[in-house]
């Protein structure tokens with residue numbers, strides 16, 4: 066794995082990007098730091114993971130290695146949960162007609178704001 070500095074391709078790239086290490090958004094300037102793994106020669110293929118943010122660059126190799134390790138563990142956990150869900154199968158699923166009937170019955174959401182909904186949830190008024 067390596068991170069290399071490149072001149073950003075065009076003005077259109079000078080915008081908010083998501084760091085491929087920490088997943089935080091950052092504003093990309095004229096210099097891009099790109100994370101690659103693998104290599105072009107031999108049996109492996111080089112993989113471009115994306116832009117690395119200045120905070121991760123400042124954190125250095127240990128910070129980046131730690132963040133990638135945590136993401137890999139989280140990814141394994143998600144893959145495990147998705148595998149279990151897929152193997153469980155679907156016991157019940159509405160038809161599109163049932164969904165459309167429910168939409169015409171409800172007409173609008175229960176609350177105007179997310180906060181009103183959260184407050185009602187915390188008071189146990191909805192489940």
Ligand SMILES: [Zn+2]
Nearest residue numbers: 084087118121
């Ligand atoms: Zn980052």
